Amino acid sequence: MRALEARRKAATEIFKETVRKDGKFGITYTTNLAGRVPGFIDYVMIEAAALKRLPEFAESSYESRAKAVVRDSRVTPLIRWLKHNSLSYPQIGKLICMSKGNLERITRVAEWLKSIHVKGRFLGVALLRSGDNILERSIDELEEIVGYLESHGVRREWMGYVMSRCPELLCYSMEEVRSRVGFYLDMGMNEKDFGTMIYDYPKALGYYTLEEMNQKVNYLKEFGLSTDSVGKLLAFKPQLMACSIEDRWKPLVKYLYYLGINRDGMRRMLVIKPMVFCVDLETVIAPKVRFFQDIGIRNDAIGNMLAKFPPLLTYSLYKKIRPVVIFLMTKAGVSKQDIAKVVASGPELLGCSIVHKLDLNVKYFLSLGIRLPQLGEMIADFPMLLRYNVELLRPKYQYLRRTMVRPLRDVIEFPR
Structure with missing residues (x-):
C-alpha cells in the first residue's frame, strides 16, 4: 500500500512538472489542477507500469515512463487549449477525469460544440452538464439531435445558445428527444412557436423530467384551460415550467382565494399576465398587497383590481x-x-x-x-x-x- 501511494505521489509530481514546463503554467495553477485529476494520475500509473513490458522501456525508471505517458497523452496542449477557451481548472480537471485517458474525446466534442456556436465559458458548462456519457457519443449522434430540433423550428444559429443553457439535451437518446418535442407539439403548438419558445427558455425542453412537465400541464388545466390554451400559454411564457407546484403555485392560489379571486379570475390573470405565476409570493406580491391595504383598499376590492389588471403585480x-x-x-x-x-x-x-x-x-x-x-x-x-x-x-x-x-x-x- 505504501509503495502504491509512493507511485501515486511520484506520478502527481511528474504530472505537475511536465505540465508546468511544457505548458508554461504557474506552480499554483499546476498544483491546483493536479489535485483535480486523481483519475488521470491513476491512468498515468497504470500506463507507466504497462510500458515496462515494452523492450524500449524495459530498463527505464518509473519516473521516465510516467513522464512519457504524460507527454504522449498530449494533456498539456489540451489544458492550454481548454484554458484559452475560458474553462477553469476545476472544469478542466473534471473533463480530464471524464475522458478516462482518452483525451482526444474532449477536443472532438469541444470542437463540435464550437461549430454550433457554443462560446466562451459556456463551452465548459455544456461539456460538464451534458452528462458523463457526452464524451462517449459520436458526432453523428449529436448532429442527429441538433438536426431534429432544427427540423422542428429551432434555428441552427440558435443552437449554441440553446445548448449552452440546457446542455442536458445532448445526453438524451433520440427517442427521449422526440418524446419531449412531441410533448409540446401535441398541445397544438406549431413549429415556429416551439422554436421561439425553446430559444426563449431552453430548459423547458431538456431540464425537467417528463413526469414533472405533465404534472404542471395538468395543474394549469385545473384553472379551466384547454390543452391548446396551455400550449399557447407555455409558448408565450415557458418559464412557467420552472415553477414548483407545491412551493409556488399552491401558496399563490391560496393567497388569491383569500383576496376573493375565484378560479375564473385566476385563469384571466394566468392568460393575461402569466408572469404573475412565476414571481415570488412573499417578496414580490405580498408587499404590494400590503401597500394597497395601507392606503385603504379593502381585500375584496384588491382582488377585483388584480383580476381586472394582472400586470399590476409585476410592477x-x-x-x-x-x-x-x-x-x-x-x-x-x-x-x-x-x-x-x-x-x-x-x-x-x-x-x-x-x-x-x-x-x-x-x-x-x-x-x-x-x-x-x-x-x-x-x-x-x-x-x-x-x-x-x-x-x-x-x-x-x-x-x-x-x-x-x-x-x-x-x-x-x-x-x-
Missing part, C-alpha cells in the same frame, strides 16, 4: 406603484380619502409614466383653469381621465366650449 412597488400614488396625492389633487377609490377603480393608472403621461395631463387640465382640488375630485370620479391622450382631449374640450357653449363647470362636474 415595481418602489419604482412604479408608490411613486404614482404619491404623484396622484401631491401633484394631481387626489385626497387621502379618495386615493383608495382611485387606485381600486383605475389600477391601470399605476402603469402610466409620470413624466410622459400623468404630469402632461395634469398640466393640461390645470391650464384650462381647473383648480387642483377640483382636478382631484374629477380623477376620483373618473380615474381614467389621466390616461387619455392630450391630443384627443383638446378637440373634445374645444367642441364643448365653442360649439356647445358649455361652461367649464360642466367639464369639472361631468369629466366622463
Whole structure:
C-alpha cells in the first residue's frame, strides 16, 4: 500500500512538472489542477507500469515512463487549449477525469460544440452538464439531435445558445428527444412557436423530467384551460415550467382565494399576465398587497383590481406603484380619502409614466383653469381621465366650449 501511494505521489509530481514546463503554467495553477485529476494520475500509473513490458522501456525508471505517458497523452496542449477557451481548472480537471485517458474525446466534442456556436465559458458548462456519457457519443449522434430540433423550428444559429443553457439535451437518446418535442407539439403548438419558445427558455425542453412537465400541464388545466390554451400559454411564457407546484403555485392560489379571486379570475390573470405565476409570493406580491391595504383598499376590492389588471403585480412597488400614488396625492389633487377609490377603480393608472403621461395631463387640465382640488375630485370620479391622450382631449374640450357653449363647470362636474 505504501509503495502504491509512493507511485501515486511520484506520478502527481511528474504530472505537475511536465505540465508546468511544457505548458508554461504557474506552480499554483499546476498544483491546483493536479489535485483535480486523481483519475488521470491513476491512468498515468497504470500506463507507466504497462510500458515496462515494452523492450524500449524495459530498463527505464518509473519516473521516465510516467513522464512519457504524460507527454504522449498530449494533456498539456489540451489544458492550454481548454484554458484559452475560458474553462477553469476545476472544469478542466473534471473533463480530464471524464475522458478516462482518452483525451482526444474532449477536443472532438469541444470542437463540435464550437461549430454550433457554443462560446466562451459556456463551452465548459455544456461539456460538464451534458452528462458523463457526452464524451462517449459520436458526432453523428449529436448532429442527429441538433438536426431534429432544427427540423422542428429551432434555428441552427440558435443552437449554441440553446445548448449552452440546457446542455442536458445532448445526453438524451433520440427517442427521449422526440418524446419531449412531441410533448409540446401535441398541445397544438406549431413549429415556429416551439422554436421561439425553446430559444426563449431552453430548459423547458431538456431540464425537467417528463413526469414533472405533465404534472404542471395538468395543474394549469385545473384553472379551466384547454390543452391548446396551455400550449399557447407555455409558448408565450415557458418559464412557467420552472415553477414548483407545491412551493409556488399552491401558496399563490391560496393567497388569491383569500383576496376573493375565484378560479375564473385566476385563469384571466394566468392568460393575461402569466408572469404573475412565476414571481415570488412573499417578496414580490405580498408587499404590494400590503401597500394597497395601507392606503385603504379593502381585500375584496384588491382582488377585483388584480383580476381586472394582472400586470399590476409585476410592477415595481418602489419604482412604479408608490411613486404614482404619491404623484396622484401631491401633484394631481387626489385626497387621502379618495386615493383608495382611485387606485381600486383605475389600477391601470399605476402603469402610466409620470413624466410622459400623468404630469402632461395634469398640466393640461390645470391650464384650462381647473383648480387642483377640483382636478382631484374629477380623477376620483373618473380615474381614467389621466390616461387619455392630450391630443384627443383638446378637440373634445374645444367642441364643448365653442360649439356647445358649455361652461367649464360642466367639464369639472361631468369629466366622463
